[in-house]
Amino acid sequence: MMPGVELSDIARAVDAPLRGKNALVTSVGIDSRHCKPGQLFVALQGQQVDGHDYLEDAKRAGACGAMVERAQTCALAQIEVSNCERSLASVASFNRDLYTGKVLGITGSAGKTACKNILASILSQRYVVHATRGNLNNELGLPLTVLELEPRHDLAVLEMGAAKPGDIAYLAKIARPEIGLVTNVSEAHLGGFGSVETTAKTKGELFDSLPENGIAVMNRDDRFFDAWYQRFCQRRSADGVWSFSLCDAQADFFTDSIQLLPNGSRFTIKSTRLASSWRLDVLLPLLGEHNIINAVACVALCKSMGLDDTLIEQGLAAVTPESHRLQYCESCTHLHLYDDSYNANPASMLAALETVANLQALQRNDAAPAERVAVFGDMAELGDGAAQLHQEVGAAAAALGYTQLLAVGDFAESYVAGFEANGGKRGEVADSIEALANILGGAEYAAATVLLKGSRAAGMDKLAELLCRPVSGGPASC
Incomplete structure (x- = not known):
């Protein structure tokens, strides 16, 4: 937050009344669990929780005030607005002005x-x-x-x-x-x-x-x-x-x-x-x-x-890759695992498939089996053409020489259909992340090159954690 901003300045920026004592604002937040002294707590109403229920928590953590849609009995200065989300944007725009x-x-x-x-x-x-x-x-x-x-x-x-x-x-x-x-x-x-x-x-x-x-x-x-x-x-x-x-x-x-x-x-x-x-x-x-x-x-x-x-x-x-973004998992000793589970759409799927195929070609010992396995969760938010787009990704995996495709989720069968229609021989649908982990833990996958990818909602990062979990039960890392 830019220095010198007070609750009264923010109230003017959102054109809303300030009720309670004016104070200097050092930051703005939406999570009472991470509230800091001098912070303005914005009481957003979500699908699961309502920020208005946590004003007392924010006050105990040192909040200087709260932005609310309904005045609360909490003894904390409050700026009452009609919509907290839009007002949060207005406060950000005010900070950008400074x-x-x-x-x-x-x-x-x-x-x-x-x-x-x-x-x-x-x-x-x-x-x-x-x-x-x-x-x-x-x-x-x-x-x-x-x-x-x-x-x-x-x-x-x-x-x-x-x-x-x-x-x-x-x-x-x-x-x-x-x-x-x-x-x-x-x-x-x-x-x-x-x-x-x-x-x-x-x-x-x-x-x-x-x-x-x-x-x-x-x-x-x-x-x-x-x-x-x-x-x-x-x-x-x-x-x-x-x-x-x-x-x-x-x-x-x-x-x-x-x-x-x-x-x-x-x-x-x-x-x-x-x-x-x-x-x-x-x-x-x-x-x-x-x-x-x-x-x-x-x-x-x-x-x-x-x-x-x-x-x-x-x-x-000096650039370093972020977790779950086409990252080679050193701690997965059973497989050559590439974790790209952070998110997915058709274009990023194709890029990941091509990258891992090229990497295996660089590293392959011709005397060793060339198992190349695609493990996919759903791509989210693709609309009416979702099934066709999943089929196209499956077909691309076959064209790039992947020897097996494992899939989980609502569109798992679409992946497998596209894979097999384009010549892929080993397509399989699993009913859970845990089932995929059990399959990939088999001896036949030893030293296989595996690409793991899906949209965030597919939870494929959980599979990466299961596959990278040390035998001792210590913390997993990729």
């Missing part, structure tokens, strides 16, 4: 968190950076992230998620980024968007939100690049577009000489925008070709800010 550093916004169907982490690693070589924690990228998470901005932060790197039309416009109105990056658009959250075209329009709202001198970092490989570019240039100079690509030499930044490694990749980035002799040799400790293009996007953004090449190289080399 912040003078630069704000960078990131969205896309896949790669948001990877790009956020890469950018934070690079930019922190020179600046004090505040980046989105975990997945706090929605209508609650982004305001809370903006409310953490302090004068010591030179830059903010904000991840923005969307599940329906208008979400990015809403979040961008709060964050007001000066630089925007859209990683890509694919079949994700179609249950909320209805079509990929609507998804692209929603993601493009980030570019629409930029100021007149804003910088739009665009993926030239994406099928919606031309639409975004033309829309941006209707109101701003084309010089504000910095494009990137995996290998299209017409982009401002693109790659050359890609070498996939067991623990990452090595490649060169070239540019048509900078001097013809410019090149950046990169050693990236993240798995997969999809992370290479994420890195190119981040380099394009950093060069738009004039960052030194040496700092970029250092930041790229």
Whole structure:
């Protein structure tokens, strides 16, 4: 929170009365269990719990006040509003008004968190950076992230998620980024968007939100690049577009000489925008070709800010993968396990399948059996075409040489149907995560290469924990 803000300032920002003693506000939170002295507690009403029931807990923890929709008898200063969620956004917007550093916004169907982490690693070589924690990228998470901005932060790197039309416009109105990056658009959250075209329009709202001198970092490989570019240039100079690509030499930044490694990749980035002799040799400790293009996007953004090449190289080399995001599990001694269980959509499924197939090819001993197993949970929020999209992923696993597909969830049979229709021989549906763990614990899977992936709701991270659990019963780790 920016310094010097009082309850009375927040009451004015949300146009609501303050009842009780005015006080200095040091932070804003929504969980009474993590309340700190000087915090404004926002009493959100959720599906399971109502924050209004926890004002006494917040008071005991040192809260200076509460934002409520119904006045409570608790002896704690209260700001009474009609909607706590919308008022939380207004308070975040107020804090953003006070912040003078630069704000960078990131969205896309896949790669948001990877790009956020890469950018934070690079930019922190020179600046004090505040980046989105975990997945706090929605209508609650982004305001809370903006409310953490302090004068010591030179830059903010904000991840923005969307599940329906208008979400990015809403979040961008709060964050007001000066630089925007859209990683890509694919079949994700179609249950909320209805079509990929609507998804692209929603993601493009980030570019629409930029100021007149804003910088739009665009993926030239994406099928919606031309639409975004033309829309941006209707109101701003084309010089504000910095494009990137995996290998299209017409982009401002693109790659050359890609070498996939067991623990990452090595490649060169070239540019048509900078001097013809410019090149950046990169050693990236993240798995997969999809992370290479994420890195190119981040380099394009950093060069738009004039960052030194040496700092970029250092930041790229220092990136670390997040848990459950295409992570090789060293503690799983029975299998060669790649845990990508954090989330899933069709495009990220295909990227993970290709990456693990390539990694096995790099590491394989030709004298050893080449068991390559895909273990999938459902992809969520895909709308009416969900069954077909699950079948297509199953078919892709067969085409990439996976020798077996194990699946759990409502669309498990769709995965298996697609796998077998495309020549896969061993497709199997399990009735639970525990059943999958028992199957994969069998001797026939010793030294098999296994990819684990599904949407967050599928709970495939629990399977990773079961498979990585030491025999001694100690804590699991990947």
